[in-house]
Amino acid sequence: MKKYHMLGLFSNFDEAFTAISDIRHYKVPGVSVDDVTLISPIEHPEIEEVLGERTSHVPKFTLMGALFGSTAGFIFLAAAQANFTVQPQGGKPVIAIPSNIVLSYEMLIMAAVLCTVTGFLLGARLLRRRKSLYSENVGVDQVGIEMEVEEKYLEPLKELFREHKVLEIREEVAK
Amino acid sequence: MSLKNILEDWSKYRKGREEGGFHEYEHMWGMAIDLDKCTGCNACSVACYAENNLAFVGKERMGKGQGMHWLRLERYWDEPDLGESTVSDYQYHGASFVPTMCQQCNAATCEPVCPVAATYHTPDGLNAQVYNRCIGSRYCSNNCPYRLRYFNFYSYYEEAWPAPLNMQLNPDLSVRDKGVMEKCTFCIQRIRTGKDAASREGRQVRDGDIQTACAQSCPTKAISFGDLLKMYDPSSKVADSKTAGLWRKHQVQLGKTKQNKQTADLRGYRILEGLNTDPCVMYLERVRDV
Amino acid sequence: MPTRDIDEDIKWAQINKDVLRSMENPRMGYWIAIAVSLTLLSFAVGAEIYQYNVGMGPSNLNWPHMWDLYIATFIFWIGMSHSGTLLSAILHIIQADWRKPIYRFAEAMTTFTLMTAGLFPVIHLGRLWNMYWVLPYFSDRGIWPNFRSPLVWDAFAISTYLTSSALFLFIGMIPDLSICRDNTRGWRKKLYTVLSLGWRGDDRQWRNFRKTYMLMACFLIPLAVSVHSIVSADFAMSIMPGWHVTTFPPYFVAGALYSGCAAIITLFILLRYFFRFEQYMTMPILDKTCKLTFAIAMVWTYLNLIEFSSIWYGHDEVGKELLLAKFNGPYSPYFWAMLFLGSVMPFTLAFEKIRNNIPALFVISLLLNVGMWLERWMIVTPTLSLSYHPFAFDVMWPSWVQWFIVLGSFGWFGLLFLVFVKIVPSVSMYEVKEMIFHRRHLANKDIASVMHRRATDDGSMATETPGN
Numbered sequence: 001m002k003k004y005h006m007l008g009l010f011s012n013f014d015e016a017f018t019a020i021s022d023i024r025h026y027k028v029p030g031v032s033v034d035d036v037t038l039i040s041p042i043e044h045p046e047i048e049e050v051l052g053e054r055t056s057h058v059p060k061f062t063l064m065g066a067l068f069g070s071t072a073g074f075i076f077l078a079a080a081q082a083n084f085t086v087q088p089q090g091g092k093p094v095i096a097i098p099s100n101i102v103l104s105y106e107m108l109i110m111a112a113v114l115c116t117v118t119g120f121l122l123g124a125r126l127l128r129r130r131k132s133l134y135s136e137n138v139g140v141d142q143v144g145i146e147m148e149v150e151e152k153y154l155e156p157l158k159e160l161f162r163e164h165k166v167l168e169i170r171e172e173v174a175k
Numbered sequence: 176m177s178l179k180n181i182l183e184d185w186s187k188y189r190k191g192r193e194e195g196g197f198h199e200y201e202h203m204w205g206m207a208i209d210l211d212k213c214t215g216c217n218a219c220s221v222a223c224y225a226e227n228n229l230a231f232v233g234k235e236r237m238g239k240g241q242g243m244h245w246l247r248l249e250r251y252w253d254e255p256d257l258g259e260s261t262v263s264d265y266q267y268h269g270a271s272f273v274p275t276m277c278q279q280c281n282a283a284t285c286e287p288v289c290p291v292a293a294t295y296h297t298p299d300g301l302n303a304q305v306y307n308r309c310i311g312s313r314y315c316s317n318n319c320p321y322r323l324r325y326f327n328f329y330s331y332y333e334e335a336w337p338a339p340l341n342m343q344l345n346p347d348l349s350v351r352d353k354g355v356m357e358k359c360t361f362c363i364q365r366i367r368t369g370k371d372a373a374s375r376e377g378r379q380v381r382d383g384d385i386q387t388a389c390a391q392s393c394p395t396k397a398i399s400f401g402d403l404l405k406m407y408d409p410s411s412k413v414a415d416s417k418t419a420g421l422w423r424k425h426q427v428q429l430g431k432t433k434q435n436k437q438t439a440d441l442r443g444y445r446i447l448e449g450l451n452t453d454p455c456v457m458y459l460e461r462v463r464d465v
Numbered sequence: 466m467p468t469r470d471i472d473e474d475i476k477w478a479q480i481n482k483d484v485l486r487s488m489e490n491p492r493m494g495y496w497i498a499i500a501v502s503l504t505l506l507s508f509a510v511g512a513e514i515y516q517y518n519v520g521m522g523p524s525n526l527n528w529p530h531m532w533d534l535y536i537a538t539f540i541f542w543i544g545m546s547h548s549g550t551l552l553s554a555i556l557h558i559i560q561a562d563w564r565k566p567i568y569r570f571a572e573a574m575t576t577f578t579l580m581t582a583g584l585f586p587v588i589h590l591g592r593l594w595n596m597y598w599v600l601p602y603f604s605d606r607g608i609w610p611n612f613r614s615p616l617v618w619d620a621f622a623i624s625t626y627l628t629s630s631a632l633f634l635f636i637g638m639i640p641d642l643s644i645c646r647d648n649t650r651g652w653r654k655k656l657y658t659v660l661s662l663g664w665r666g667d668d669r670q671w672r673n674f675r676k677t678y679m680l681m682a683c684f685l686i687p688l689a690v691s692v693h694s695i696v697s698a699d700f701a702m703s704i705m706p707g708w709h710v711t712t713f714p715p716y717f718v719a720g721a722l723y724s725g726c727a728a729i730i731t732l733f734i735l736l737r738y739f740f741r742f743e744q745y746m747t748m749p750i751l752d753k754t755c756k757l758t759f760a761i762a763m764v765w766t767y768l769n770l771i772e773f774s775s776i777w778y779g780h781d782e783v784g785k786e787l788l789l790a791k792f793n794g795p796y797s798p799y800f801w802a803m804l805f806l807g808s809v810m811p812f813t814l815a816f817e818k819i820r821n822n823i824p825a826l827f828v829i830s831l832l833l834n835v836g837m838w839l840e841r842w843m844i845v846t847p848t849l850s851l852s853y854h855p856f857a858f859d860v861m862w863p864s865w866v867q868w869f870i871v872l873g874s875f876g877w878f879g880l881l882f883l884v885f886v887k888i889v890p891s892v893s894m895y896e897v898k899e900m901i902f903h904r905r906h907l908a909n910k911d912i913a914s915v916m917h918r919r920a921t922d923d924g925s926m927a928t929e930t931p932g933n
Contacts, residue, residue, distance in 0.1 A: 013902070037667045037668055037669065038667065038668040039665060039666045039667045039668075040666055040668070040671065041477065041640075041644075041666060041895060041898055042895050042896075042898045042899045042902060043671040043672075043674065043675055043899065044668070044671070045672075045675065047668060051668065054668070054669070054672060056672045056673045056675075056676045058673055058676040058677050058680065059676060059680065062680050062684075076601075077601075077612055078185075079178075080601060080609040080612070081188070081609070081612060082184055082185070082188055083607050083609070084292070084607055084608060084609045085184075085188065086292070086295055089198075089286055089287070089295070089296050090282055090283050090284060090285070090286035090287040090288075090296075090613075091281065091282030091283075091451075091453070092287055092613060093188055093189045093190055094188035094189075095185065095188045095189055096612070096613050097189075099612050099613045099618070100612065102618050102691075102695065102698075103612060103617075103618060103621050105691060106618075106621045106622050106625045106688075106691065106695075107621070107625075109625055109629065109684050109687070109688045109691075110624075110625040110628060110629070112680075112684055113625075113628065113629045113632060113633075113681060113684055114628075114632075116677055116680050116681055116684075117632050117636065117677070117681075119673075119677070120636065120673050120674065120676075120677035121662070123669075123673040124669060124670040124673040124674060125669065125670070126639075126662040126663050126664065126670070127662055127663060128663055129663065130663045130665055131665065134665055136647040136648070138665075138666050139481070139643060139644040139647045139648075139666070140477055140478050140481055140644075141476070141477035141478060141898070146667065236522070239525065239527050240527030240528050240529070240530070240859055240861070241522055241527045241528065242528065247856070249856040251855070251856075275856070284703070284704045287611070287613040287614060288613075288614045288615065288616070288702070288703065289611055289614055290598075290599045290610055290611060290614045290616035290617045290620070291595075291598045291599060291610055291611060292608070292609070292610060292611035308598070308608075309591070309592065310590050310591065310592045310593070310595045310596060310598055310599070311521070311590050311591015311592045311593075312586075312589070312590055312591075312616055313531035313532060313589075313591065314614065314615075314616060314699075314703075316528070316529070316531045317529075317531050317532060317703060317705065317849065318703045318704055318705065320704055320705075320852065320853040320854065321853070321854050322528065322529045322852060322853075322854050322856075322857035325528055326521070326526075326528065326531060326591065327520070327591070328520050328521050328522035328526065328527070329519060329520040329522045330520060353519075353520035353521070353591065353592075354520065354521070354590070354591025354592035355591060355592065356591075447853055447854075450704060450853070
C-alpha cells in the first residue's frame with residue numbers, strides 16, 4: 001500500500017486541538033495519534049495532553065556538557081600549570097585552586113551551552129532538507145496537522161478534518 | 176604535558192610561600208640602603224641609566240610622567256613630626272632622599288597578575304621581567320604598591336642615542352622596544368657574570384664579587400648589595416654577606432609584616448611591608464638631630 | 466493612557482506584516498545613521514593606527530596612570546551587555562511576558578556590546594599584535610598564559626559570554642527567520658533559508674526548542690553574573706586602594722544592569738519611532754522598563770553608599786584619603802557628576818508624567834548612561850592618581866587619541882546594530898503571537914475550558930457545550 005503524507009490546515013489552534021483529540025480517541029479506526037505531527041507558528045506545550053508524552057533529549061546533552069566542561073577544564077588547567085612551573089607566583093602556589101575554579105566554571109558553562117545547542121540541532125532534526133509538504137501560512141497564524149498514513153485512511157481522515165472546519169488539505173505520495 | 180608531571184608534583188606545586196613555595200632558592204639578593212649616608216647626589220640613578228640602557232625621554236615627556244628611571248631618588252620636603260615650621264633645601268633640616276628601585280618582593284604583587292606570565296620569581300630571589308613575553312597590559316605596574324615599574328610608551332631608542340651616543344650602550348643587555356614593561360633587575364647581567372665566573376672557578380660566589388651599578392657608584396657607600404639567603408635558610412651553603420649582617424643587626428627579618436625590635440635605635444625598616452609583599456630591600460632610617 | 470501591555474486583538478498576519486516591513490529597503494534616514502557611525506568609527510581607526518605605530522604615549526598614559534579610558538570604556542561596554550541577558554533570560558524564567566516584544570533587540574544589544582567591548586583589551590595593550598598569547602594553546606615551548614591573572618579570566622569569561630549570547634540570540638531567532646524565509650525573494654530568501662536551518666514549526670522542533678531555550682537561559686544568568694564579577698576582579702584582585710574592595714563584584718553587576726536598562730530605554734524609543742512599532746513596544750512596557758531601571762539604580766546607589774561607609778568606618782588611612790580625594794580632589798567634578806546622574810537623576814523615573822514623556826525619557830536614558838560611563842572612569846583613574854606611594858601622586862587627563870577611540874566604539878556598536886535591524890526582525894514575531902495567544906485565552910474562559918481538558922476524558926467533544 002502506498003503511504004501518503006497529508007497536511008490539514010486549520011485557522012486556529014483550538015480546532016486542531018479538537019481534531020487531534022478525536023484521532024486520539026480512535027474516531028478513525030486504525031490511525032494512531034503517534035503518527036500525528038502538529039505544525040504551528042508558536043509553541044503549544046498543551047498539545048501533549050492529546051498528542052501523548054514525547055520526550056526531548058536536550059537536557060541529557062546539557063548535563064554531559066557541563067560535567068565534561070568542568071572536569072576537563074580543571075584537568076587541562078592543572079596540567080598546563082604543572083607543565084609550566086616557571087609561572088609567576090607572588091607567593092601563590094603554581095596550581096592555584098581559586099583561579100582554577102573560576103576558569104573551570106566558565107568552561108563548564110561554555111561546554112554546557114555548546115552541547116545544548118548540539119542537542120537541539122540533533123533532537124529537532126534541523127540541518128536537513130525540509131519536507132516539501134509545508135505551507136507558508138503556518139508562519140502567519142494557521143495550525144497544521146501532518147500525518148503519514150496509508151491510502152485507505154486518507155478519506156476518513158479528510159472527513160474528520162472537514163468536521164473540524166479545515167481550511168485546506170494537501171497531500172502527496174510518500175517517497 | 177604529562178600525567179606523570181601532574182601526579183608526582185601536585186603537592187609540590189600546591190605549596191604556598193609560607194611552606195617554602197615551589198622554589199629551592201640558590202641565592203636571595205637583597206640590599207640595605209642607609210638613608211643617613213645618602214646625600215641625594217643621584218649618582219646611583221645616573222649609573223643605572225648608563226648600565227641598563229635606559230633611555231633619555233626628554234624634558235617634555237618626563238614632565239608628562241613618561242620617564243624611565245628604574246632607580247629614582249625620591250625627595251620628601253616636609254617632616255611635620257619634627258615640628259619644623261619652614262622647609263629647607265638641605266638635608267640637614269627637612270629634605271629626605273629615598274633611592275627607590277624594584278624591591279624584588281618575595282611575595283610580589285606584580286607577578287600573579289601578568290596575563291602572559293612575563294614576570295616571575297627566579298631561583299635567585301629576583302623578580303624577573305621577560306621583555307620578549309610582555310604584551311604591555313600594564314597590570315603589573317598598577318599592582319605594584321611602590322609604583323616601581325615603568326613602561327616603554329614610545330620607541331625611545333629611536334631618539335635617545337643619536338650616533339655616536341649609541342656606542343655607550345651596554346652590550347650585556349637589550350634595548351627595549353615600545354610596549355614592554357621594565358624595571359630594576361638588581362643588574363642581573365652583573366649577577367650572571369659573577370655567578371658564571373664563580374662556577375668556572377668551581378667555588379661559591381663570594382660577598383663583594385657582584386656589585387650593582389648603583390652600589391658601585393654611590394660616593395658615600397650608602398647602598399649595600401649582597402646575598403640574604405643565609406637569613407632565609409640558615410642551612411644553605413652560600414656565603415654570608417655584609418648586607419645580611421646589616422639586616423640582622425637592625426633586626427629586620429624576611430617573611431614578616433611587622434618587625435619586632437628590641438630598641439628603637441635599630442633604624443632598619445622595609446617600605447610598605449604591611450602589605451605582605453616581603454621586599455628584599457631594607458632602608459636604614461635617617462638619624463635625626465631632634 | 467493604555468494599561469494593557471499589548472492589544473490582544475491584533476491579527477497575527479498584522480504582526481508579520483508590521484515587523485517584516487521594518488526590514489524593507491532602507492530610506493534616507495537609515496543611510497545617514499550609517500554614515501554617522503562610519504565617521505565615528507573612522508576616527509577610532511585613525512587614532513588606533515597612529516597609536517599602533519607610535520606607541521601608547523600619545524594617549525597621555527603615563528607613570529603611574531597606566532590604565533585610563535580604554536579600560537573604563539571596556540567595562541562600560543561589558544556592563545551594558547547585561548540587561549539584554551536580564552530581559553531575555555531572567556524575565557523568561559519568571560514568565561514575565563511583557564518582555565516578549567522587546568527582548569530581541571535587547572539580546573542583540575548584548576551581543577554587539579560584547580563585540581565592541583572585546584576590542585578594548587586589544588587596543589590597550591602595548592604590543593597588541595601578540596595578544597593571542599593570552600589564550601591557552603599548545604606551543605612547542607610549553608608556554609601557557611598565567612591562569613592566575615584576572616585578565617586571563619576575562620579572556621575566558623568574555624569569550625564564553627559572547628559565544629553563549631550569540632548562540633542564544635541566534636537560536637531564539639530561528640522561528641522568526643523561517644517567517645522571513647517564507648516572505649522574501651532573491652538573495653534574502655537564500656540567506657534566510659540557510660539561517661533558519663530548515664525550521665518547519667512541527668511539535669518535535671518546538672519541544673526541543675522550548676527545552677533548549679530554557680536551559681540556555683538558566684546558564685546565561687549565572688554566566689552574566691560571573692562575567693562581570695570576573696571583570697570586576699581586574700580591580701578587586703589587585704592591591705590598590707579603592708580597587709581592593711570586596712563589594713566590587715555585586716557593585717559592577719548592579720552598575721551593568723543599570724546602564725544596560727538605560728540603553729534599552731534609548732533603543733526602545735528609537736526603534737519604536739523609526740519603525741512605527743507603537744503597537745508592540747507599547748507605553749506600558751516602557752513604563753515597566755523604567756520602573757526596573759529605577760529599582761536597579763537604587764541598588765547601585767546603595768552599593769555605592771556601602772562602599773563609602775565601609776571605607777569611612779574602617780581604619781584604612783590610604784583608602785580614606787583616596788575617598789576624600791574623590792570628593793575633593795582634581796577629579797571631583799566628574800565624581801560629583803557621576804553621583805548626580807547615577808543616583809539623583811533616576812528619581813525622575815519615579816514620576817508617571819515623565820515615564821509617559823518620550824523625549825524626556827530619551828534624554829534621561831542617555832544621561833544615565835553618561836553617568837555610568839563616568840562611574841567606570843572614576844573607578845580607574847583616582848586610584849591610580851593616589852596610590853600607596855606618595856612619590857607617585859599624579860593627575861593626568863586623557864588625550865584626543867583616547868577620546869577618538871572611545872567615541873569610535875560607539876560608531877562600531879551603532880554600525881553593528883543598524884545592520885542587525887535590517888537583516889533580522891527586531892521584534893520577535895512568534896513571541897508576540899504567544900503573548901497575545903496566552904492573554905486572549907486567559908481572558909476568555911470558554912476557550913480555556915475547551916483547551917484544558919484531560920486526555921483521559923471521554924471523547925464526544927463536538928457535542929460538548931463550552932463552560933461545562
